[in-house]
Amino acid sequence: MPAIGFICPDNQKITFEQCFGECRLKDALPCGRCKALPYLRKCARQREWTGEPSTTQLLRGIRESWLKITRPYHVNPDEQAFSILGTSAHGVLEHFGKGDHLTEERLRDEICSGAFDFYDGETQTLYDYKTWGSYKVQQALGIRSIEVPETDETGQPILKKSGKNKGEPKTRKVYANGDIVARISALFETAVQLSDYRDKLLTILPEGYTVKNMAVQVISRDGGLMVSAMRGIEEKAPLVPVNGISGHWIRKYLGRKRELLLSALDKDYAPKCRRRETWEGRKCVKYCEVSEICTALKEKETL
Ligand code: SF4
Ligand code: SF4
Structure with missing residues (x-):
């Protein structure tokens, strides 16, 4: 429900x-x-549940998807603000994706259905549109801050003149896009999602067309604000390249999650979501719309 x-x-x-x-x-x-x-x-x-899982339903924790399909729940309208913003951004961009390109088509295979946002036939790039906060953007771009020594015009280090670290080299914070581990972790779900859309898209693309690149066109929710600048983000709408994952692995991963979801619906039970699906527990505390039902279930489970 x-x-x-x-x-x-x-x-x-x-x-x-x-x-x-x-x-x-x-x-x-x-x-x-x-x-x-x-x-x-x-x-x-x-979207009503029709018996066919969507890619997004399989990307979530199975317990969350199962509860959202089967249990009545209530949403806080204030918490929907960014989702509405995201839908509006999709709606606006969709109008400009005409011509040689493909937009917002729902594609299906034997595992799930999913709607990609935009395929650019000229550069053979598959795009997804997302509205992310600056923390997510920072992680997705692998931005990390490092301290570098300050130097004078002759290239000599500038030393601190006072305080308890007097005599030590002065440093300043600079940002570098190099944290591959953060990038891979932040983009895992997005990479699975886009790779799945890529494989579905390849089945309908005319001859001579393929998917050479994948990227997320982000609109940063707090772009331009101090918090974003402090995370080393200069752009308000960065384009984030996404590395693809092999089709074989994607089918195995999403196929398994489809089995788990259908089995949960059949048995009317799913164990709690995996830790990474709960954003290391943060989703359960603040962002999961079925957390109340899930918690009641957890209580019963421990009896
Ligand atoms: S509260 Fe956490 S474990 Fe429960 S359904 Fe939501 S995300 Fe999953
Ligand atoms: S408008 Fe807001 S406050 Fe009024 S009934 Fe609806 S959700 Fe509640």
Whole structure:
């Protein structure tokens, strides 16, 4: 069962229909609602489960996907802001992807279905659009800060003149794009997703066309702000290249996750998501929409 309603600002729950009919807090809110009605309607829109997993459902933890398909849950409209921003960015960019190119087509194979964002026939590049925060951008670009010695015009190190480190070389922070481990880890899901779209796309591309490059066109949610600059990010919309993963591995990985999801639906149970799928636990604490149901289940599991 998909999301059925909202969590209001006072933490009470309400169904979508009741909310759209009349706001339960209308007398307490300045405009009679906590958000504009189109925003709320957009939050309520979702894909129905048709029996065919999507690539995104398989990329998530199986417990999360299983709960989202089978249990009624409520969403906090305020937490949907970036998802709405992401959809709007997709909608805008889609209008400019015409001509020789392919956009937003849903493709299927025996494992799952997925819709790629944009294929550029000229450069044979497959793109995905994402709105990420600067932390994710920093990790995806492998940006790390290093301290380098400051030098004077003759190239000699400048020494500190006071303080407890007096006499030691002065340093300054510079940023370098070189942290391969951070890049691989941050881009794992994206690399699986794009490689899967690549393989699906290759089955429909006309002769002479292939996928030579893959990249994410990011729109940074906090681009241009101090927090982003402090992470060494200069661009507001960086293009992040993504390395492909072999089709054999992708089929094995997503095929296994498909089996796990279908088995969870059949048995009406899935063990908790893997640690990396929970962003090392951060998702469970703050970002998972079915965390309440999951926690109740965990409690039962420990009885
Ligand atoms: S408009 Fe906001 S506060 Fe009012 S019922 Fe809907 S979700 Fe709750
Ligand atoms: S709360 Fe954590 S373990 Fe549970 S479904 Fe959500 S992401 Fe998975």
